[in-house]
Amino acid sequence: MNLFEYSRPEDPSTAAKAGSADGASYIAGGTNLVDLMKLGIARPTRLVDVNRLDLAKIEWRSDGVLRIGAAARNSNLAADPGVRARFPMLSRAILSGASGQIRNVASTAGNLLQRTRCPYFYDGVSPCNKREPGKGCSATDGFNRIHAILGATDACIATHPSDMAVALLALGATVVTLKADGQTGRIALDDLYRLPGDTPNIETNLKSGELITHVELAAPPSGARQIYRKVRDRASFAFALVSVGGIVAMENGRIASAALAFGGLAPKPWRDPEVEQLLVGQAPSTEAFEAAADCLLKDAKGRGDNSFKIPLVRRTLIACLRDLTIDGAEA
Amino acid sequence: MTKTPNSVTMDESAERIILDRGVQGLVGKSVARIEGPLKTSGRADYANDTKLDGAAYGFVLTSEISLGRIKAIDVAAARSAAGVLAVIVDHPLLPSDGSAGNASLKRVPRDLPEVDSYGQAIGIVVAESFEAARSAARLVRVDYDEREGRYDTTRHLEDVEHEPKGGLIPDIKRGDIDAVMASAPVTLDITYTTPHYFPAAMEPHATVATWTGDGVEIHSSLQLLKTARAMIAASLDLDLSKVRVLAPYVGGGFGGKTGTGPEVILAAIASKETGRPVKVALTRRQTAHLVHHRADTHQRIRIACDDEGHILGIGHNSIVSQKAGRSFIEPVSLGTLAMYKGEARSFTQSAVRLNIPVAGAVRAPGEAVGSLALETAMDELAERFGMDPIAFRKLNEPEKDPLRGSPFSTRRLVDCYDEGARRFGWDRRNPTPGEVRDGEWLVGMGMAAATRINLLQESHARVSLRLDGGALVETDMTDIGTGTYTILAQIAGEMLGLPIDRIEVRLGDTNLPPSSGSGGSFGAASSGSSVALACETIIAELARRMDVSPDQLVLKDGVATARNVQSSLVDLLDGDDIAAEGVIKPGKTARAYSQAAHGAQFAEVGVNAVTGEVRVRRMLAVFDCGRILNARTARNQAIGGMIWGISYALHEEAVVDKRTGAFVTRDLAEYHVPVSADVPAVEAYFIEDPDRHANPLGVKGIGELGNAGAGAAVTNAIYNACGVRVRDFPMTLDKILAGLGPV
Numbered sequence A: 001m002n003l004f005e006y007s008r009p010e011d012p013s014t015a016a017k018a019g020s021a022d023g024a025s026y027i028a029g030g031t032n033l034v035d036l037m038k039l040g041i042a043r044p045t046r047l048v049d050v051n052r053l054d055l056a057k058i059e060w061r062s063d064g065v066l067r068i069g070a071a072a073r074n075s076n077l078a079a080d081p082g083v084r085a086r087f088p089m090l091s092r093a094i095l096s097g098a099s100g101q102i103r104n105v106a107s108t109a110g111n112l113l114q115r116t117r118c119p120y121f122y123d124g125v126s127p128c129n130k131r132e133p134g135k136g137c138s139a140t141d142g143f144n145r146i147h148a149i150l151g152a153t154d155a156c157i158a159t160h161p162s163d164m165a166v167a168l169l170a171l172g173a174t175v176v177t178l179k180a181d182g183q184t185g186r187i188a189l190d191d192l193y194r195l196p197g198d199t200p201n202i203e204t205n206l207k208s209g210e211l212i213t214h215v216e217l218a219a220p221p222s223g224a225r226q227i228y229r230k231v232r233d234r235a236s237f238a239f240a241l242v243s244v245g246g247i248v249a250m251e252n253g254r255i256a257s258a259a260l261a262f263g264g265l266a267p268k269p270w271r272d273p274e275v276e277q278l279l280v281g282q283a284p285s286t287e288a289f290e291a292a293a294d295c296l297l298k299d300a301k302g303r304g305d306n307s308f309k310i311p312l313v314r315r316t317l318i319a320c321l322r323d324l325t326i327d328g329a330e331a
Numbered sequence B: 001m002t003k004t005p006n007s008v009t010m011d012e013s014a015e016r017i018i019l020d021r022g023v024q025g026l027v028g029k030s031v032a033r034i035e036g037p038l039k040t041s042g043r044a045d046y047a048n049d050t051k052l053d054g055a056a057y058g059f060v061l062t063s064e065i066s067l068g069r070i071k072a073i074d075v076a077a078a079r080s081a082a083g084v085l086a087v088i089v090d091h092p093l094l095p096s097d098g099s100a101g102n103a104s105l106k107r108v109p110r111d112l113p114e115v116d117s118y119g120q121a122i123g124i125v126v127a128e129s130f131e132a133a134r135s136a137a138r139l140v141r142v143d144y145d146e147r148e149g150r151y152d153t154t155r156h157l158e159d160v161e162h163e164p165k166g167g168l169i170p171d172i173k174r175g176d177i178d179a180v181m182a183s184a185p186v187t188l189d190i191t192y193t194t195p196h197y198f199p200a201a202m203e204p205h206a207t208v209a210t211w212t213g214d215g216v217e218i219h220s221s222l223q224l225l226k227t228a229r230a231m232i233a234a235s236l237d238l239d240l241s242k243v244r245v246l247a248p249y250v251g252g253g254f255g256g257k258t259g260t261g262p263e264v265i266l267a268a269i270a271s272k273e274t275g276r277p278v279k280v281a282l283t284r285r286q287t288a289h290l291v292h293h294r295a296d297t298h299q300r301i302r303i304a305c306d307d308e309g310h311i312l313g314i315g316h317n318s319i320v321s322q323k324a325g326r327s328f329i330e331p332v333s334l335g336t337l338a339m340y341k342g343e344a345r346s347f348t349q350s351a352v353r354l355n356i357p358v359a360g361a362v363r364a365p366g367e368a369v370g371s372l373a374l375e376t377a378m379d380e381l382a383e384r385f386g387m388d389p390i391a392f393r394k395l396n397e398p399e400k401d402p403l404r405g406s407p408f409s410t411r412r413l414v415d416c417y418d419e420g421a422r423r424f425g426w427d428r429r430n431p432t433p434g435e436v437r438d439g440e441w442l443v444g445m446g447m448a449a450a451t452r453i454n455l456l457q458e459s460h461a462r463v464s465l466r467l468d469g470g471a472l473v474e475t476d477m478t479d480i481g482t483g484t485y486t487i488l489a490q491i492a493g494e495m496l497g498l499p500i501d502r503i504e505v506r507l508g509d510t511n512l513p514p515s516s517g518s519g520g521s522f523g524a525a526s527s528g529s530s531v532a533l534a535c536e537t538i539i540a541e542l543a544r545r546m547d548v549s550p551d552q553l554v555l556k557d558g559v560a561t562a563r564n565v566q567s568s569l570v571d572l573l574d575g576d577d578i579a580a581e582g583v584i585k586p587g588k589t590a591r592a593y594s595q596a597a598h599g600a601q602f603a604e605v606g607v608n609a610v611t612g613e614v615r616v617r618r619m620l621a622v623f624d625c626g627r628i629l630n631a632r633t634a635r636n637q638a639i640g641g642m643i644w645g646i647s648y649a650l651h652e653e654a655v656v657d658k659r660t661g662a663f664v665t666r667d668l669a670e671y672h673v674p675v676s677a678d679v680p681a682v683e684a685y686f687i688e689d690p691d692r693h694a695n696p697l698g699v700k701g702i703g704e705l706g707n708a709g710a711g712a713a714v715t716n717a718i719y720n721a722c723g724v725r726v727r728d729f730p731m732t733l734d735k736i737l738a739g740l741g742p743v
């Protein structure tokens, strides 16, 4: 049996040390990690439980920055009145994910670091470079309906499944960490994740044992409107085929700022600054939105079952941009 | 005292509905499940809850290839792993996969172990805990000699077996459909496809086996205990009398618990080998390969009409897949046989042989998938004629069975159309697709007809009127969540004039009289009839004791009244129970009358004009399924079936990897069934018309009827909403997207 040590430290520095030991893994809600352990895909020899680290708070700093504890429950974060008022897209994104029961135990950091839902990764047997580097990828010419059209390589076309991460990315979140040596780290969310290249088994830029302690969000531009739209195969309890998180501010009938992030498209929550730049300064129009979609999708590659994501995200993006910029309904 | 069995064979129609003699007022009411409190408080022990002292746990070893020979199995590491009691890979009785029928399960050949589908059983690890067994199973190394297999139906459509062995219905050809198609002014010739489906019952497929001497006791989750017992005895080379099967509570079967799964036999073998009770529960992911699935189908529908829309000929020719050498062939055209008029008729079922896990009976075999194709085709044709879909169906409503010429036992389909249309507000439907909008949503309405063959199976039950003034009902019938406990109590209470809380019902034990079991929606009719017949004998005996004829006897609230004489039942017992057995058998009325249940299904859906997402807004159906025994459980059955219709239309798809023959979508995160948010207001109504030709109770099957047509009502509504017709199910948004206008 895969026997493991279990510890539940009370302070982050002890945790960060324990977490940097060989074969160690943090555990928060366990809704992803325990599944993977049962399937024999994750085999940690030490589990370091982060639930006693006093990292569950959701606090507003005096400078308006929201500081979300790494162990805050997804449900609590989504229900926080301040979050609902100032980051409605974050609440929306969280509530569109998983089920009430799962969100009640799932944590902020766990959500960001959840693994892909690629069925070949999960089956434990099919060749999978993410699970067993060098074995090949079963999805590229297999059943790849949920797989990536952007940022993937032939080595791996898995998508990152999180909804929350998409909203956090559009909102420009920063991930705060504690390293084994006691140093604090700050990583822009976009830099937390790595693209697969030819090492899809390495998914983040976290160092061994690096503990996520918080996620920080600066106040959104005033007057900006937010949206999170998730397209899925059923009305609830399904991962995003495509999702769009957007925050757009208008000035004098033109787009003053735009931040757009996408789920279901790529190995990580996807953000493309070029798309945003193209929109800034434009008056809302179908042509402008189509140009943005063209730009987003210029390198998109469908692999068969997932090729529908190309028209789907184009349409969804256009509809979202309309909702974000339409007159007379300022947020 | 025990009376001789009251055995009725349905060679003649019932003169009257046997239940009509009752005045207790139980039958037809909305009665809550009598075992409900046990279930909601966790006291109903399902198979996996069975607690036996000293139990060990088994984990099934499964193959990781589809086709080939096992060269070697290295079990050394697994055997020496902590907590492991046994690793069994070379037992002579080792089963490979499940099957239907009374035969032994297919065995893994010992001398030259062959694998013939992915994920099939090749052995079992037994350990002190489930976790120990599971992790040891990962240490087993199997060396295969793998061969190329056939996994993709579409690649082999030219290489089909006609009239395959094990077909459930024969090929039927009357007239010349080709000639009629060539000459008719209006024709439709379209092929529809449906994917593989998993039964996807909620409760795990679990078994606890234990031996006493040379007899084995099996606690399991099974639908048909008589069949299961025979299969278990044959698989273990045992005499039938040495096998006892218990399944008092079953949490859904959907066909997947008909027959017997390999885990049942493996548990028995493991228990024998280790001398301990052994519990084996399949993981959800294992059920993909170890529980049979419904085959994918390619259905060619041909309908030829005259200028006015009268159907002249109808063809429903299907190709389905099945594992090589296996005999269940999905009876795709079953619901089409007698559905609409038309002289020329062609119904064939052909098979493509694949090296994938075995296909079997899942939720309304035949009608569920057949109606997706037929009822979509009817919608397409109605539109071609510019006719209302209901009017087109009514125009082609046969007066008698158009195939056999026999009368319908009862068929109130036209009434279902009318009442359904009225309740649903069908007159508000805009026949032109794509014109009704609600913000971003395109809204449409659709309907479809439903039919499900009505079946009766031999069933035995014993009823005892007891000294405490209550009654005991005993039969090996299963309650798979459908409400069997309750309806049998209602029937006995109605017949014997007892309140429902005076009736005890014991089910799910092969030591009790053998029943039909649960499957094919025949359970209520079959087991219910046997209970009523047993009661009839008791009533006759009570009448004799009161010196009156049974017709003169009125039983209510434990009191017998006849000719102004009253007596409590307890007094009439005279110090001894009265026990009687009832037996129902199908007979000539099944052939003399065309028997089916019918209905009309309606759906309103929204299709998102941007994304193609479909959300069902409401569903409504009116069913004609004979006498209703319990308004609540009947409604549960009906709406449950309708929800599966949403599932067929929009969600379910068991994907086979065309390279390996393995199912890819193995758990409920990938294998989608509707969740609560996908299920809107669903209403079901009944036109009660007892069917005297079907059985003494006048009831017909309900659950599978709810499946039939429900999916087509949804997809026809999608067409009405957005003008996109998809003929390849399920209708996921990617298939709709291409037909939508620009954003």
Ligand SMILES: Cc1cc2nc3c(=O)[nH]c(=O)nc-3n(C[C@H](O)[C@H](O)[C@H](O)COP(=O)(O)OP(=O)(O)OC[C@H]3O[C@@H](n4cnc5c(N)ncnc54)[C@H](O)[C@@H]3O)c2cc1C
Residues within 6 Å of the ligand: A025, A026, A027, A028, A029, A030, A031, A032, A033, A034, A050, A070, A071, A074, A096, A097, A098, A099, A102, A105, A106, A107, A108, A109, A110, A111, A112, A113, A114, A161, A162, A163, A164, A210, A211, A212, A213, A237, A238, A239, A240, B669
């Ligand atoms: C059926 C199902 C459906 C789902 N649907 C959705 C969906 O639609 N959308 C969606 O977004 N998600 C969905 N999820 C995923 C769910 O959101 C994640 O499982 C959950 O957020 C993970 O959080 P957790 O705290 O349970 O993580 P855990 O399982 O505890 O951990 C996950 C990973 O994070 C690491 N980790 C945890 N805390 C820290 C820390 N402080 N520092 C460093 N590393 C850490 C762990 O080591 C582990 O690798 C679904 C899950 C299931 C099971």
Ligand code: SF4
Residues within 6 Å of the ligand: A116, A118, A119, A120, A121, A127, A128, A129, A130, A131, A136, A137, A138, A139, A140, A155, A156, A157, A158, A200
């Ligand atoms: S897509 Fe990635 S995770 Fe999936 S099989 Fe390929 S390598 Fe593995």
